[in-house]
Amino acid sequence: MTTIVAETKEPPSSSSQAPSLRERICEVLKPTQEQWDDWKWHFRNRFNTVDKLAKVLPLTESQKRQLKLVSLKFPFSITPYYLSLIRTGDPYDPILLQSVPSFEELLNTDMGQPDPLHERVDSPVPGLVHRYPDRALFVITDICPLLCRHCTRKREWEGESWWIRTKPQLEAAIDYLRKTTAIRDVIISGGDPLTVDNAGLEWVLAQLRSISHIEIIRFGTRFPVVLPQRIDEGFCRIIDKYGPVWLNTHFNHPNEVTPEAARAVRELLRAGVPVNNQTVLLRGINDSVEIQLALSHALLKNRVRPYYLFHGDEVSGTEHLRTPVETGLKIIEGMRGHTSGLGVPTYVVDVAGGGGKIPLQPNYVLSWSEDEITLRNFEWKTFHYRNPRPTGPRPISVLAGV
Ligand SMILES: *Cc1c(COP(=O)(O)O)cnc(C)c1O
Numbered sequence: 001m002t003t004i005v006a007e008t009k010e011p012p013s014s015s016s017q018a019p020s021l022r023e024r025i026c027e028v029l030k031p032t033q034e035q036w037d038d039w040k041w042h043f044r045n046r047f048n049t050v051d052k053l054a055k056v057l058p059l060t061e062s063q064k065r066q067l068k069l070v071s072l073k074f075p076f077s078i079t080p081y082y083l084s085l086i087r088t089g090d091p092y093d094p095i096l097l098q099s100v101p102s103f104e105e106l107l108n109t110d111m112g113q114p115d116p117l118h119e120r121v122d123s124p125v126p127g128l129v130h131r132y133p134d135r136a137l138f139v140i141t142d143i144c145p146l147l148c149r150h151c152t153r154k155r156e157w158e159g160e161s162w163w164i165r166t167k168p169q170l171e172a173a174i175d176y177l178r179k180t181t182a183i184r185d186v187i188i189s190g191g192d193p194l195t196v197d198n199a200g201l202e203w204v205l206a207q208l209r210s211i212s213h214i215e216i217i218r219f220g221t222r223f224p225v226v227l228p229q230r231i232d233e234g235f236c237r238i239i240d241k242y243g244p245v246w247l248n249t250h251f252n253h254p255n256e257v258t259p260e261a262a263r264a265v266r267e268l269l270r271a272g273v274p275v276n277n278q279t280v281l282l283r284g285i286n287d288s289v290e291i292q293l294a295l296s297h298a299l300l301k302n303r304v305r306p307y308y309l310f311h312g313d314e315v316s317g318t319e320h321l322r323t324p325v326e327t328g329l330k331i332i333e334g335m336r337g338h339t340s341g342l343g344v345p346t347y348v349v350d351v352a353g354g355g356g357k358i359p360l361q362p363n364y365v366l367s368w369s370e371d372e373i374t375l376r377n378f379e380w381k382t383f384h385y386r387n388p389r390p391t392g393p394r395p396i397s398v399l400a401g402v
């Protein structure tokens with residue numbers, strides 16, 4: 001296999017020793033402690049214009065011009081909380097790279113597609129993606145407090161015509177779910193569904209819970225990472241009430257696992273909601289074994305299970321953040337066996353054309369016959385393993401039929 005050298009080698013350094021932006025942001029926005037702890041304050045005060053960003057970051061005229069140009073096509077939006085995690089002075093800061101536009105977003109736009117996963121094609125009703133037999137994705141808004149530069153739904157940003165589904169639209173989707181008895185798992189998604197307030201979410205949850213074949217409900221949300229203040233008492237009360245609810249979130253780098261994020265996770269777990277993580281493999285941000293191990297360990301310490309590692313989707317305006325597939329395989333190779341299996345996510349490629357998620361694994365099987373499999377372990381030691389054949393009739397207990 002060709003060796004692909006990862007571009008992010010340095011292990012994450014502690015954020016405490018670097019100068020923090022938080023003081024500067026607080027000087028400019030002057031929040032009270034109560035406001036800083038209130039997600040709606042962060043949401044209202046998010047940084048989404050170049051002039052506002054220039055108040056807290058020392059931007060040159062040329063940087064401002066570039067940012068303005070990129071944001072005409074791909075707007076940006078950064079919560080004060082997430083912005084405050086940037087360690088200034090580091091051009092490769094993982095928080096900076098995920099939130100502030102790069103000029104490269106305007107290059108290579110022919111390499112991607114606006115809707116590679118065919119989410120529009122696979123929608124029987126607007127807002128519902130039903131690709132897998134027993135589960136469906138329920139997209140209730142396209143708003144996100146933070147616009148991730150690698151976002152798969154970047155196509156939705158053009159024109160900034162943000163929407164939350166109206167009640168009749170939600171009802172049409174819920175009708176489809178009610179009629180389609182094969183669906184036992186609904187993933188409430190977006191955009192970011194937690195943009196909708198607690199009362200709106202409670203209404204959606206109550207509707208879904210009135211459908212008997214829906215066994216579990218999941219949220220797909222990045223709020224615990226980009227605006228953990230959102231995980232408030234009201235939200236925890238309703239997810240507890242309408243359980244079983246699961247929550248998948250999206251940490252990409254250990255610098256995001258802050259005390260605030262840890263608190264949000266703790267509250268979710270206390271409300272009986274298992275928290276799993278979906279990471280996107282991002283060039284120059286988390287494309288090394290070291291960073292992925294550090295991320296997994298930080299998550300496990302907080303009882304968050306690494307679930308998927310996604311290869312970057314083929315989306316216009318994100319080519320500069322994509323890695324070769326070999327990089328992902330090398331990362332899994334460097335994790336499996338070297339750390340707990342609990343910390344190793346499933347690496348998946350979501351293929352263009354609506355084929356869905358396809359898992360990729362390093363190869364551990366060297367040869368295979370009816371009698372024997374030759375395997376290698378994580379240290380590349382080879383083992384011959386007897387391949388059992390059925391030895392008689394179907395197993396039956398001595399006490400059969402009691
Ligand atoms: C990822 C995804 C799901 C959920 O997949 P799981 O493997 O069950 O987590 C469901 N629907 C769509 C369209 C998806 O992309």
Ligand code: SF4
Nearest residue numbers: 144147148151191222
């Ligand atoms: S939270 Fe998800 S949907 Fe929202 S911008 Fe980030 S990647 Fe896109």
